[in-house]
Amino acid sequence: MATQIPKELETQAESGQAVERRTVVQGIGAAVAATALPKFGVMTRSTALAAESGPVKIGFIEDYSGNLSVYGLQKLHAAQLAIKEINEGKTLKGGPVGAGGLGAEANFAGKPPTIGIQGTGLPVVNDGGPKDHKDVVFAEDEDVLIDSGDKGILGREVQLIAPDGQSNNALWQQLARRLIQQDKVDVLVAGFASAEREAIRPIVDRAKQLYFYTNQYEGGVADANTFCTGPVCEQQVIPGVSYMVEKFGPRGYTIAADYNFGQLTAAWTRAFAPLVGGEIIGEEFIPLSVSEFSTVIARIQQAKPDWVMTLLVGQNQHNYYPQAAAAGLRLPMVSTVNMAQGYEHRRFKPPSLAGMHNAIQYQMEVPTNRNRAFVKRWMAMFPNDQYIGEMAQNTYFTIHLYAKAVRLAGTTDQQQVKKALESGWTIEAPEGAVFLEPGTHHCAHYIRLAVCDENHNVSFPRSWPMIQAWWLQRLGVNLIRHPEYKQYVPDEDPYFAMFLKNKSKKT
Amino acid sequence: MDTLGLLASILYQFGTNAAFLLLAAIGLVVILGMMNIINLAHGELMMMGAYIATIVTHRGIPFPLAVLLAFLLVAMFGAALERVIIRRFYGHELGALVVTWGISLIMGQGTLLFFGPFMPSIGIPGGSFSLGAYSFATYWIVLIGVSAILIAALWWIYQNTRFGLMARATMQKAAMAEALGVNTDRVYMLTFALGSGLAGACGALLAPTVSISPLMGQQFVAPAFITVVVGGAANVLLGAIGSSLLLSAVKTPVGLLFGAFIGTVALLLTALIIIRLMPNGVSFYLQRFTERRVGA
Structure with a gap:
């Protein structure tokens, strides 16, 4: 050469x-x-x-x-x-030095603690109100x-x-x-x-x-x-899907970009949803050049899922979000790519991305x-x-x-x-x-569940401080x-077929 | 209720698919259909319209006004483009193809340099309403109406105005028109400007539904060319209407039953078959059909 x-x-x-x-x-x-x-x-x-x-x-x-x-x-x-x-x-x-140490799990208050209670003048430290979520506490580096x-x-x-x-x-x-x-x-x-x-x-x-x-x-x-x-996938699909099943119900519908990433991530979703009590009731693969989604939206409305797994890639496919919002499709969504990568929640007017969930490893709001x-x-x-x-x-x-x-x-x-x-x-x-x-040659990551609200603000209601990329192991x-x-593709692992048969069994 | 919803949903998608094709194609109908310039910068003209509409809407100007502004500015840009570059390539189809491709590259990459990879898009105006389990965007219903109005207006201009008459004469036989006192040079410029302006306006109309990025125009180029070519040259306006309805009539049911991907495959296959079986396009047969009826 x-x-x-x-x-x-x-x-x-x-x-x-x-x-x-x-x-x-x-x-x-x-x-x-x-x-x-x-x-x-x-x-x-x-x-x-x-x-x-x-x-x-x-x-x-x-x-x-x-x-x-x-x-x-x-x-x-x-x-x-x-x-x-x-x-x-x-x-x-x-x-x-190896994997390093992790913090301790604790309950988090909705608000930071305040000193003194108004009107009483007493030097009391309150605890910030009801504990609204669990997270991991660790000494934070500046x-x-x-x-x-x-x-x-x-x-x-x-x-x-x-x-x-x-x-x-x-x-x-x-x-x-x-x-x-x-x-x-x-x-x-x-x-x-x-x-x-x-x-x-x-x-x-x-x-x-x-x-x-x-x-x-x-x-x-x-x-x-x-x-x-x-x-x-094993670091993102399983945490994301398990949260969706727990919160919104078992029936998921996948729309994915039609190339190796979308096809294989959809296969993971299909195979692992039953493990956490869920089920994928429909799937659609969309070419990267498609930017008009009325047919896709109608098909989702027909199927009536509890949530939608969106694995959309590139500028053309991101148009799905404003189009779905304008067409009144307001289903909770979960993804492994959207929001964390293409910042659709910053590019599109609220509430296009409202109800988007992604078990991310990083996005700017961490x-x-x-x-x-x-x-x-x-x-x-x-x-x-x-x-x-x-x-x-x-x-x-x-x-x-x-x-x-x-x-x-x-x-x-x-x-x-x-x-x-x-x-x-x-x-x-x-x-x-x-x-x-x-x-x-793969990395264990700190995974956080990012959720986008009506006004496109992001919060992180759950974290998994270290999930291994365990599939190759x-x-x-x-x-x-x-x-x-x-x-390797999921077809080479007989366990995928086994999981699929295991429909909607709670583990 | 759900059958009604399903019917409405099918009709709505048929309408939006056809309107999308028509809006993508309408500027090209004028430039390719009438002037026979293979305008590969069509997508970028639409991109320019979308950028203008997005920028001025963010500045607080009402959206309909923004669309109008996009029409005017892109039309002016088109006129300048025609004066400086395009007019040197009349009669050289391949030369025009290459030069418009070059223009499209400069416009796309230039926008990337000046405005960056993205611009926050404007929200889709209007809300949604639902019938049974199905819900529909009001804006798309409006777009279906607007695309019909645009094509009707174009029709009216070409059939009923002096400019339309001179334009048709120039496109048919430029030398003869010139001999009869038509300023063909001016007609070419105005036609190109009109085509550009329409592309800009349609880009602006579609802007709320797409992401605003320098290469956004590319997504419209293939549907636009397919619509115009399937429509044929015998009567470009009739052809564009016929082909967008026909292609949508294929894409909608197939897409609903088998998914968007197979729907697009069906659309391309139909285009292929039509071009093979009716090399003169849909409009040739539509026109022959109407002429026969008038004759009988």
Whole structure:
């Protein structure tokens, strides 16, 4: 493949000149980084590796234009923020220490406690009234960003090479080849839609390229070169559906984007609803190009479900929400993607998203100090941004995680960094602690149930402080002992068929 | 009661599907149907109308006025576009195709640069009402009416005004019209402006129901071209009405029974069959049918 690249382009790329013609985004403060002196032991080791010089190149592909740009631009800004922080000598707390500790569960009062009762003048502390929900109490960090003692990574400036995938799978393949073969990136962070990931994964595997996929997705990717840092079905579908069944009733109706993500997430929903006493009474798959939903709305009205699982992707499909609201369809909704990623509750007039539930891993409203500090840092750098979604946060902590792993490995050599990543990392992300499980290359996440009300305010009535991505473990995947390069689908697990037969049995 | 609701629901969807096709196509009916310019920037003209309507509505201007403003501004933009670029490509169909595609790219990406990936949309005006288990959006009922009014107005302009007469003459035989004293240059400009303005107005009308983003226009391009091409060139207005009703009549029941995806497949299949069996479009047969009746 490399022989097909024109000679002059190749040499230009190696000398770093060709980058001018591309979308190269450098973090601010990069110039300072180049002159910084190494302070850590791990870094003196790296200075011995004379071959590793020049900037650390992070290859990054997302969609900054087209149907999926609503997500891509957030992710680009996340990468820019992380790289700026790394170049300024900052890192997120955490290290190869395992899953870390959790807080204690307690009842929460509806209002904060107040001192003194009006009119009495007595110095009494009341308890804030009736306890209206349960949650987890933990010592809250003010912020999780600390000094790394390293400007850049191992004293080298970090550079972002971020071409636009334009929501076009064929272009994604070209760009992935270019980043790997011409730019020779040290790490590839890329992919929104599962179709995009599956389009570039064979290229990644041929080159044994270290690759991070930061999206929420349907799960099942067992690939020795790929690290999946977003949440998957077992972490979101089961908590979300169990809450819906408990609160609104057993009958669900799924509408999903018609590609691998929508199909497989719908399969999870169908298979696992009976486990929590629910049942999927209807399903419809909608092409990404569809933007007119009157037929879909009428079919839902005909089926009369208790709630609707919406797995809608892209700008065209988001039109479902205002159209359904205008047509008077006011059923409770649950999703694994909507609201947390495409911020439909900010883009559409209330009450289009009223009654939306999503067992999210992150969205901008997460009510913790560390997240507020993160949002503040982000908005200082990008004051015009409208929202920070789930995968933007994933991209942010993933790039910090990569920097930490390189520091542990003492080299950007990709095989060494992969080994370093397989050391049981916990990283303190804005969402909470994230644990990268070494054997499956997937992360355990802090999951919160986000609920959108009539006025599009978001609250979090329930949390699950650490849900494992357990399905690949169930299938016996261990990429360290048995490297493989495939995506498992629910059909390969006989238990899915068993669950389906188990209709509406309460567990 | 529920049978009544179901009937109303079917009728409502038939209407909304047809109105959507008609609104998506109406600007293209003028530009492709009459001027034979394959205008690939059609979607972006609709996007421009939607942006104008959304921006001014957010500033507190009433929505109907915003639609009117979208019509005027996009028509002016269309006139300027015709003067500067399009008029150099009359008679070069492929050249016009490429140049309008270029314009669409510049408009789409330019909007992305200036306005960012999103703009909060305006809420759908009007409420909803229900019959049995089914509920309906008032706004779509209004849109069905508006699309009928628009097409009737266009018809009236082309049949009953001096401009309409000159336009029809120019489109039929430009040289002869010019010899008879018609300023064909001006007719071309006005026709393109009218088509652009209509695209802008329809974009504005559909704006509350869609998400406002730089590439939103793309979703209208395929339905617009299918409607106009199936309608055929013999009588573009009659064709657009015929084809939107026909395509909706296929899409609605199939969609209801088998889902939106199969509904869209059925629509495309019907378009394919019609273009294969009636290469002159629906309007050719509709016109022949009406002429025969008048003759008899």
